[in-house]
Amino acid sequence: MDTSVHTKFDNSIVLPELANDTIEPHLNLRPKNFDEYPGQERVCENLKVYTQAAKLRGKMLDHCLFHGPPGLGKTTLAGIVAETMGYQIKVTSGPVIERAADLMGILASIESKTILFIDEIHRLPSNVEEILYSAMEDMRLDILIGQGPTARTVKFDLPPFCIIGATTKAGAISAPLRDRFGIQEHLDFYSPESLTKILMRSAKIMNAQLENEAAFLLSTRCRGTPRIANQLLKRILDFALVSNKISIDCDVVNLALKRLGVDSEGLCIMDRDFLKIMKDRYQGGPVGLDAIAAALNEEKSTLEDVYEPYLVYRGFVLRTARGRMLSDLGKNHLDN
Ligand SMILES: Nc1ncnc2c1ncn2[C@@H]1O[C@H](COP(=O)(O)OP(=O)(O)OP(=O)(O)O)[C@@H](O)[C@H]1O
Ligand SMILES: [Mg+2]
Structure with a gap:
């Protein structure tokens, strides 16, 4: 990719x-x-x-x-x-x-x-x-x-x-x-502990002061993926710089993630739209990926490769022989 x-x-x-x-x-x-x-x-x-x-x-x-x-x-x-x-x-x-x-x-x-x-x-x-x-x-x-x-x-x-x-x-x-x-x-999704180490290393290379708790918080919001962790860290550094913060603490992380549309489970706007389409248009499924892709105006392969694996990994979406289904976990997450 x-x-x-x-x-x-x-x-x-x-x-x-x-x-x-x-x-x-x-x-x-x-x-x-x-x-x-x-x-x-x-x-x-x-x-x-x-x-x-x-x-x-x-x-x-x-x-x-x-x-x-x-x-x-x-x-x-x-x-x-x-x-x-x-x-x-x-x-x-x-x-x-x-x-x-x-x-x-x-x-x-x-x-x-x-x-x-x-x-x-x-x-x-x-x-x-x-x-x-x-x-x-x-x-x-x-x-x-x-x-x-x-x-x-x-x-x-x-x-x-x-x-x-x-x-x-x-x-x-x-x-x-x-x-x-x-x-x-x-290769599977990373644990928060491993991602915290990755983030601390990246922050050091970028000469940024990242507090341990802030790194851990961010590690739980980056879809288990080092590339996303590094991307988010860079944007958080922008927010910190502009708001004159020398050290990156949990407040800066929370503020930046909110502005970036990343929710409490680390899902991005597209992830949530994926879940919402299943819930609102297809009563939680089963529904084919083609239908979800058409509704989201996105390539099926992008949904399959980029978004769906993490939603399945976290148990928000279930892959069944009849199609994709929104799990109770997924429904609850949307309701909260
Ligand atoms: N275990 C790791 N420790 C530290 N950084 C990592 C680790 N894994 C990945 N990264 C960082 O995440 C970024 C993405 O990694 P990489 O390009 O190797 O992923 P990939 O699996 O090849 O992705 P794609 O399927 O999109 O090609 C890299 O820039 C690297 O800095
Ligand atoms: Mg690659």
Whole structure:
């Protein structure tokens, strides 16, 4: 889901750079190693073992697939793995690679000990995806030259390399591609404790005085997502600056969150509209996501990827075989 800067790769294939997150134009809040990356403990502990084992064997790390909702740290984790292994990282994304030749160009120019990070890997066209099969499994590129009866396949050995794929939609990845990832990890929403650590670190980098209780309060209002936590923190710093507050306390956080439309459960205006549509127009459901998307004038995929996962995670919305339903928790929250 990153909308990264695009830059030309040496064979004129357009690659997005692993630049700072677009929400962080001035300061890089992205952690560079596991110690700077609180939360996702199980995933991190596993990755530490896999990276250490690969180093001990003197072999490339197996291909990795990171999946989970947006803003939870998949791209960040890819960078940390590269740093830990001492590999360089080339970054691209599914929608950017339109033709098979684009991917062949990227693979043909890949150097030894490189991680090819493919963001939104579920959006790779299927003819492009097929090229990855032999590249990932046999470290080989099969290039078809010519057409018709004179066509022949040239085999091209690739140097040791590792693919890290990231996706918000693991289910949209075809089984043959998914099976070629030896390491698959799911990232889940963060606990307030982990988010408090992330916020305290970000505040330090931004030279801001954030009180512990204020960080904890904010950690309960950012939809369990570090990207949102950092975004809100930046806006809170604006409010603090303008109202001449040196230290960020709970009062500033509460004031800013109110102005930003973030409620007591951390839901934003769109989240609440999602719930309201279900309650007012569909008597709590069951209702299809298409109908909710049409009523909200929003893309179905945006609701599915960005808003719904947290509402389901918190139990405000239930996914049933007949459609989405507003839970009692969701109803109560709207009534309060
Ligand atoms: N565990 C963490 N500790 C500290 N900061 C984090 C952590 N995880 C994510 N962040 C911050 O949140 C921002 C979003 O992370 P990242 O871009 O890695 O998410 P993502 O899962 O790749 O999102 P998307 O699906 O939208 O591509 C980053 O800028 C990073 O600063
Ligand atoms: Mg990303």
